[in-house]
Amino acid sequence: MASYHPVCSVDALAVGSARAVTVGTHSVALFRLEDGYYALEDACPHQGAPISDGYLDHGEVTCSWHAWCFDIRSGRMILGDLCVIPRFDVRIENAMVLVCDEPGEKV
Numbered sequence: 001m002a003s004y005h006p007v008c009s010v011d012a013l014a015v016g017s018a019r020a021v022t023v024g025t026h027s028v029a030l031f032r033l034e035d036g037y038y039a040l041e042d043a044c045p046h047q048g049a050p051i052s053d054g055y056l057d058h059g060e061v062t063c064s065w066h067a068w069c070f071d072i073r074s075g076r077m078i079l080g081d082l083c084v085i086p087r088f089d090v091r092i093e094n095a096m097v098l099v100c101d102e103p104g105e106k107v
């Protein structure tokens with residue numbers, strides 16, 4: 001059964017930045033954008049680079065190894081439709097950022 005894990009306080013991450021966190025058995029890239037927090041598996045689908053090390057620009061992250069680019073909110077590749085990075089649901093509770101330990105959409 002999926003559960004949510006606290007990974008940092010809401011103030012710990014500036015808008016337009018990312019950090020690597022561990023959620024259960026998953027390495028997760030946590031992003032803070034203007035409209036909230038987003039979490040993707042921290043492995044580029046190309047060759048596994050940590051996507052949390054990528055270059056962020058207006059809701060997109062560019063992988064630091066070979067420049068594949070992804071929409072942070074959806075995990076979808078920007079140019080082409082080769083792959084999608086799995087997403088993790090994020091919640092805010094008591095000024096803490098919580099990330100689900102199972103990828104996929106939650107209701």
Ligand code: FES
Pocket residue numbers: 044045046047048049063064065066067068
């Ligand atoms: S490992 Fe990310 S683009 Fe190659």
